[in-house]
Amino acid sequence: MTGGGEGGASEPPPGPSKRARVDDDATPRHLRAVEFYCGVGGLHYSLLRARPDAKVVAAFDINPNGNDVYEHNFGVRPSQKNIYGLPVASFDRLDAGLWLLSPPCQPFTRQGHRKDKDDGRSQSFLRLLRDVVPQLRSPPTHVLVENVVGFETSDTRADAIAVFRRLGYDTREFMLTPRMFGVPYSRPRYFLLAKNGYRAGRRASYQPSSRATPRRSLTRGTGLGGEVGATVRRLNRTPPITPYGSRDVNEGSADVFREYAVAERDVKIGLGAVDVVCRTSYKCNCFTKSYGKYVKGTGSMVTDKLVDKDSWDGTVASGGAHEGAEGGGVRLRYFTEGEIARMHSFPSDFSFPAGVTRQQRYALLGNSLSVACVAPLIDHLLNDPSVEGERPPPRREVVGPEDA
Structure with missing residues (x-):
């Protein structure tokens, strides 16, 4: 995962422009982000690509090797605490409007026996949704969830959608792969976006995406509208490796x-x-x-x-x-x-x-994610010109060949 040479172990950490922003207390709440299951920082890089003015206020992961890499590149070490046992008040104190989550995928894969929500590795994610978010004084206004193909037919996904709807969120779901964004790499993944539809007294500009057969509707491209769809159409010509x-x-x-x-x-x-x-x-x-x-x-x-x-x-x-x-x-x-x-x-x-x-x-x-897929989704989630406080910055190419 290094950008230069064969392994890149001798490269110094990147400069301040790539590190977590820790000095801007005036950052709008919907640009204050928490990374859950952060890995080596794919969510963080995606956020920086979409909104360089955003601020990561906390990151969580229990893998010490991944945390070493994250700290090496961002200068801030993620918390290694098990989020399942953290009190609700600890999340309220973060005052973050944007939650980025890439929960363990094994419960939804063949190799992991598809135990779904009966798998212990699903419990922290389910606890966040069922127990933490409903009790927060200031719940997140914007949420992105990434997982493997198979999650879209799981009980865990159904529980997530039910919680978001009950709490007044609009949801949209995607099945995307880097090849759709001009990268010669096949890595299909499921994505869920949730936005609090009643911020500032207005509904979000996209509507819930429930279907009786989520796998069929998603694989046919449901949800690929607006800025994300435009990006896909513009970049869907894959160059050689x-x-x-x-x-x-x-x-x-x-x-x-x-x-x-x-x-x-x-x-x-x-x-x-x-x-x-x-x-x-x-x-x-x-x-x-x-x-x-x-x-x-x-x-x-x-x-x-x-x-x-x-x-x-x-x-x-x-x-x-x-x-x-x-x-x-x-x-x-x-x-x-x-x-x-x-x-x-x-x-x-x-x-x-x-x-x-x-x-x-x-x-x-192998446990990380594609910035080419996630950055346009964050861009789409955060930059809604119809919602006060979300006036997007001047349009720019979120993902381009020179960055891949």
Whole structure:
């Protein structure tokens, strides 16, 4: 997840422009944000991309490795307290109108046995919705929730929608992937936006999105209107991987192919499920937290030439050997951490502290999110010209190729 070189561990933390703003007490309440399950800071980067004048007043995550990375890049360490046990008053004291949440996805995946709200990892999120928000003296006015495909049919999602409606929020749901925003990366995710529709005596400009069949309506693009829809239509022409995944010329070198080489035995075990891409490919598959540990279904691999998978037997060139070298085969390697970070549209100065191992970096990246998807949603959520106090700043490109 680093923006420069192969791992970026030696890069210094970014300057003040990328750190949490802690000096502006006059920030409007709807621009005072709390990050829940913040990870390495994908929500924070998305907020900065959409509204540089926003202020993150608190961040929470129980993963110490992720908190190390967050602190390294933003200069502020997230709280490692379990939010399930925090008193309601502690959230009121934050006085934040914007809540950004990326709760654990395992309860909604096949690997996690889809236990939904019976999974212990769902309990803190459910407690926030059921017990905390209804009791707040000043509840959030704007909410964004991100999760995996599958969340949209869960009981947890149904509970969330029910709570928001009961409390007078309007909701809108999306199913988005970075490819819709011009990034050659397939990572479909579910998003829920909720806005208190009675702020300043006016209803929000979008209406609830409930349907009898949420999966069908979302996958057909329901909700892709307004600014988000315009952004998708403007950017829905995907360029090849090269400008996103290999900005550093060293990432195509023999040394990198050697350092990040994929073992031939691993390739042959999962040959039918290994996605192989090169610099001119127009899509790579979603990277999971097991990337680098397992080959099958965890993300794409990089080669230096087009591969005919129908005829390729899985033979891999040894080390950094080039095509035609002794032993033949295909030069194949894992994406570097920096390449994956750029696929997530993280800024170029994002980096890891030296103590985080490569496998830990891959795991943290696999649990992160796409800034290309989230920034336009935050932009859409916060900048409503029909609501007093939400006059948007001059229009600008929220996500562009130069930032990915």
